[in-house]
Every structure is written in structure tokens, then in C-alpha cells.
Amino acid sequence: MGSPRTKVEVKGFEARHYDRLMDIITLGQYPRYLEKVIAAMHIQPGDAILDLGSGTGRNLCLMERYAGPTGRLVGLDIGEEMMAQARERCQHLPHVTLMFQRIEEPLPFENEFDHVTISFVLHGFEDEDKEKIIANAYKALKPGGTFWILDYNEFDLSKKPFFVKFLFTKVECPLAAEFVALDLKAMLQRHGFGEFQEHLYARKYIRLLGARKI
Ligand SMILES: C[S@@+](CC[C@H](N)C(=O)[O-])C[C@H]1O[C@@H](n2cnc3c(N)ncnc32)[C@H](O)[C@@H]1O
Secondary structure (H helix, E strand, C coil): CCCCCCCCCCCHHHHHCHHHHHHHHCCCCHHHHHHHHHHHCCCCCCCEEEEECCCCCHHHHHHHHHHCCCCEEEEEECCHHHHHHHHHHHCCCCCEEEEECCCCCCCCCCCCEEEEEEECCHHHCCHHHHHHHHHHHHHHEEEEEEEEEEEECCCCHHHCCHHHHHHHHHHCCHHHHHHCCCCHHHHHHHCCEEEEEEEEECCCCEEEEEEEEC
């Protein structure tokens, strides 16, 4: 069971129309912005990629363009409506596998992925589960592999404009307001990650954080 404070277990209308809603909320910017994010990961042909909370498979398909048919892509999720869209989207790609799997539970992977990715999922977990997810990513990565976290950046919410405070306190889950105050790099370092790289988007509200398994 996920935390009662989470909103990342997307279901119903939101799940069925997730991609369209993301495009509308970002005034049509989301596809272009995702292309930039995926390009920043420097995925190479033949790379193995594990996507935690893979949703509708949109990111998996974009990453597959770089990894190509010799790559291996695995998406983990627990949302049936989200996974149904991912299955349809990836049906022509035999090297893409989708698994029904909670990402905070022990995973059957060890030293086998070049990249582990997690996009707009990590903020929706209690800290003890974030630790479990980070440990899972570390174990699944090859030495030197990179954990890519696309999510809200770190910032002082009390210094942000009213509408941002409103979004984070009334619309998003309470866990997201805690996430922006979290020293995520320190948490990653405790698990053995380092050599961080950051790419900021949407007026620095969104961050792609890359952390290498050292
Ligand atoms: C906000 S959506 C993001 C989807 C996708 N990563 C993206 O960026 O488009 C969050 C996703 O995480 C999945 N999810 C939530 N809790 C999960 C868990 N404990 N284990 C696996 N997936 C989970 C949801 O089903 C949903 O597909």
C-alpha cells in the first residue's frame, strides 16, 4: 500500500487522459520539454534502461529512440490504466518489457542497467520509501551507470509567489511540498551515488538530476 498522502498512484479519468492533461497543463510545451530531458541523458545505442513508475510509456518510447533495437528497456508500474496505454504504445517494440511491480519493494535486478530513470514519481513517497527506491536503483545499475531523477527542484516554498504556494499546498500532495525542501543529493550520497549533474527546466521549478553509481 502506498502512503495515504500520495497522489502519484494515478487512477480513473486522470490516468486515462494523463498524457493529454500533461500537454494541456504545460500549454503544449510538454512534448518539446521531454525531448530535451531525454536528450540530456546521453543514452547510447544498446543501453539497458529501467524506468521506475513508467506510466503510459511515453518516456520509454522516447528513450527507445536512442537505445534502439539492441537496447533493453524495462518499465515498472502498478497503475493498470497507465500500463494499458504503455502496453499499446510499446507493442511494436519487443525489447521493451512492462512489469507490474511496486518500485519501493525489492526488485529482481542487479548490476544490469546503464540508466535507471524515475520521472515525476519520487516526490510522492514517504522518505523511508524514497530510501528503498534509491537503494533499488543503486543495486539495479551497473557500476558507473546513472540514476536520472526528473522531478520538482529543491527550493524554498515560503519565498515563492502565492500561486506556487497554492499549487503545492492545496493541489499537489503534501509529500511534494516536503520533497522541494529535501536535500536529495545528500540522500543519494548516503547510498553511494555521486558525480551529480543537473539540468533545470520551467523557470528552475523542474530538475533532471543525474547521479552516478560510483
Ligand atoms: C505522475 S505518473 C508519472 C508517469 C511517468 N513516469 C511520466 O513521467 O509520464 C506516476 C506513475 O507512478 C506510478 N506509481 C505510483 N506509485 C507506484 C509504486 N509504488 N510502484 C510503481 N509505480 C508506481 C503510477 O501508477 C503512475 O503511472
